[in-house]
Amino acid sequence: MTLKSSLAITAGKSSYWFLHNFMHGGTSLPGKITLAIDPDVLKQLASDYEIILITGTNGKTLTTALTVKTLKAKYPQVLTNPSGSNMKQGIVTAFLTNKKAATGKKIAILETDEANVPIISAYVTPTAFVLTNLFRDQMDRYGEIYTTYDKILKGIKLHPHATVIANGDAPIFNSKNLPNPMIYYGFNQQADQEQLAPANTDGLLCPKCQHILHFKNRIYSNLGKYYCPHCGFKRPELKTQVTSVQKLTPQSSTFEIDDHQITLHIGGTYNIYNALAAYTIGQFLQVEPERMTQALSDPDSKVFGRQEVIQVQDKEVTLILVKNPVGLDQVLQMIKNDTQPFSLAVLLNANYADGIDTSWIWDGNFEDLPFARIPAVLTGGERYQDITFRLRVAGVPEENFEQQADLPTVLEKIKTMPTKHVYVLATYTAVLQLRKMLAQQGYIEGGMN
Known part of the structure; x- marks a missing residue:
């Protein structure tokens, strides 16, 4: 280790200690301080870890959390960035704050922002890249899904021997020939039924001949058992698959992966994909199926901002991150199936994040x-004015509707809503702001920053 690296790591650890103990935070600032002293410090920090990079539009944070839970069934030493701080500085902080064991396999499961895949890949040597999905998201930053995929590929191409574990139901992940070993996962839970996706769905053109893709089984958006009737392009062979879906509620899902039954205590079909990705990673790292099904069925699956259920006085508040059309639609599909009356809050910010x-x-x-x-x-x-207008157009009865400009007032209003269960749909910085207030009032431990 160089003197510069040693000084950088010491400064980063010291800043984390102060921020964690006195400011109840510190997910990215220690990394920023460390990188300011030694921009190449990540090479040193990650040198003796087996690294899995997880990226994609939706599901990165929960897939990472479920993967860590799955791997800890066999490997006690698993490093991760649990708060969703997935830029370079957040990943550096994760390494700074990890307490290394003297012996045993050292594994790092790292959620990585799509645009940061090539940046992180320049400093670490991944064993595998995990690709969850690609949908339109933050168009001002990423552009179309093909542009985003090209950014990810720049990182993958730095490591042609790393395994790529990809959602096989997403046509884009089968669109480019890579030298890497490939493992695909997906849904195969029902008999074939010829169908087309809605015309405004992303990524519906065959990447080989530009013909419209057809589906024999479509899960949602452009995910499913796709094929091109013109040139024969089709979904690749799946290594792991959801073989049945038995029950879906807003709070849980019961399904089978390769005929092993799992009850995931988080609702939504999209979260079954996240569990399937975690299972596939576990299989790749040789965790036994029985251990994985037990870990994924563990009721304690709370993840920061991702369908957290927080008790706020007499209310059960489910906090759900929403950030793009496909993710929003899947959340709406989930909550509309709640058989009990519920209240709804939608919080919209438009900051860079x-x-x-x-x-x-x-x-x-x-x-x-x-x-x-x-x-x-x-x-x-x-x-709030944008989302208010949107919901008025959607037909919310005026007598049931209220708008508030500031989040402290929103939180007080949530406490007085007429139902026990309240769904709060919020964009990323609104989630951060609301969680900070909940922490200050003692409803959760610590705020995230």
Whole structure:
């Protein structure tokens, strides 16, 4: 270790100690301080770890958390960046704060922002890249899905011997020939039924001949058992697969992966994909199926901002991150299936981390919500007027509707909503702001920053 690296790591660890003990935070600032002293310090920090990089539009944080849970069933030494701080500085902080064991396999499961894959890949040597999905997200920053995939590929191409573990139901991940070993996962839970996706769905053109893709089984958006009737391009062979889906509720899902039954205590079909990715990674790292099914069925699956259920006085508040059309639609699909009355709050910010373009809210099917069973709807956040107008167009009854500009007032209103269960849909910085207030009032431990 060089003197510069040693000084950088010492400074980073000291800043983390102070921030963690006195400011109840410190997920990225220690990394920034460390990198300011030694921009190449990540090479030293990651040198003796087996590294898995997880990236994609939706599901990175939960896939990472479920993977860590799955691997810890066999490997006690698993490093990760649990708060979703997935830029270079957040990953450096994760290494700084990890307590190394003297012996045993050292594994790092790292959530990585799509645009940061080539940046991180220049400093570490991944054993595998995990690709969850690619949808339109923060168009001002990423551009179209093909542009985003090219950014990811720049990182993968630095490591042609690393295994790529990809969602086989996503056509884009089968669109380029790579020298890397490939492992695909996906859904294969029902008999073939010829169908097309809606015309406004992303990524529906065959990457080989530009013909419209058809589906024999479509899960949602452009994910499913796709094929091109013109040139024969089709979904690759799956290594792991969801073989049945038995029960879906807003709070849980019961399904089978390769005929092993799992009850995931987080709702939503999209979260079954996240569990499937975690299972596939575990299989890749030789964790036994019985250990994985037990770990994934563990009721303690709370993940920062990702369908956390937080007790706020007499309310069960489910906090859900929303950030793009496909993710929003899947959340709306999940909560509309709640058989009990519930209240709804939607908080919209438009900072850099959220994406400054809010037009994506018009692609979410709010019109499908069962407003007859939603006695209270509240809008808030810095762009509350945008989401208020969107929900008015969707048909929220005016007598059940309220808007508030500031989040402290939003939180107080949530406490007085007429139902026990409240769903709060919020963009990334709104999640951070709301969690900080909940921490200050003692409803959760610590704030994230």
